[in-house]
Amino acid sequence: xxxxxxxxxxxxxxxxxxxxxxxxxxxxxxxxxxxxxxxxxxxxxxxxxxxxxxxxxxxxxxxxxxxxxxxxxxxxxxxxxxxxxxxxxxxxxxxxxxxxxxxxxxxxxxxxxxxxxxxxxxxxxxxxxxxxxxxxxxxxxxxxxxxxxxxxxxxxxxxxxxxxxxxxxxxxxxxxxxxxxx
Numbered sequence: 001x002x003x004x005x006x007x008x009x010x011x012x013x014x015x016x017x018x019x020x021x022x023x024x025x026x027x028x029x030x031x032x033x034x035x036x037x038x039x040x041x042x043x044x045x046x047x048x049x050x051x052x053x054x055x056x057x058x059x060x061x062x063x064x065x066x067x068x069x070x071x072x073x074x075x076x077x078x079x080x081x082x083x084x085x086x087x088x089x090x091x092x093x094x095x096x097x098x099x100x101x102x103x104x105x106x107x108x109x110x111x112x113x114x115x116x117x118x119x120x121x122x123x124x125x126x127x128x129x130x131x132x133x134x135x136x137x138x139x140x141x142x143x144x145x146x147x148x149x150x151x152x153x154x155x156x157x158x159x160x161x162x163x164x165x166x167x168x169x170x171x172x173x174x175x176x177x178x179x180x181x182x
Contacts (some may be wrong), residue, residue: 045102049109050170053096057166060089065096070104097129097169098122099181111171115179124181125168132161137168142176 047069056065063078083089095101099121102108119141128137135150155161167173174180 043107044110045107047103047109049096049111050172052101052109053169056093056096060092065092097125099171113180115177117179117182119175119181121181124173128164128168132164133158137164
């Protein structure tokens with residue numbers, strides 16, 4: 001069986017489940033369109049969460065993240081309203097950072113998955129976004145030493161806290177054991 005690249009790489013209506021092929025790795029093995037360890041191989045988008053997050057942060061006021069995810073109409077609307085006067089742009093940054101944004105096909109965005117994830121990305125992102133300068137995110141992840149250092153330096157004068165928000169928002173953060181987030 002050929003190794004599937006992306007959901008849209010197959011001709012439409014070739015498969016009964018909305019035009020997407022069945023997961024060729026039903027035992028939960030890795031494929032570019034499923035997360036490892038998921039029973040039935042949960043389908044994920046060919047679009048990357050890291051790319052979408054950076055577009056939302058840097059060009060979200062112009063709808064670049066929505067265009068990237070395939071939402072052309074919403075991208076135009078976001079562009080014309082300058083990110084819904086800024087409110088919509090911030091909401092999209094938070095949704096993508098929490099790992100809750102889906103592409104135009106309704107699939108979760110692709111991100112790296114390693115180890116046995118114990119923590120929810122949404123929880124870690126919100127802790128980092130709102131309480132990162134106090135090191136709460138690091139304490140939560142079991143990284144006590146880094147949490148103390150981050151607390152004593154006020155998040156490295158804000159730089160360390162900002163970097164953590166970006167890394168976690170892109171879906172690349174890890175806990176004390178090296179596991180990514182669910």
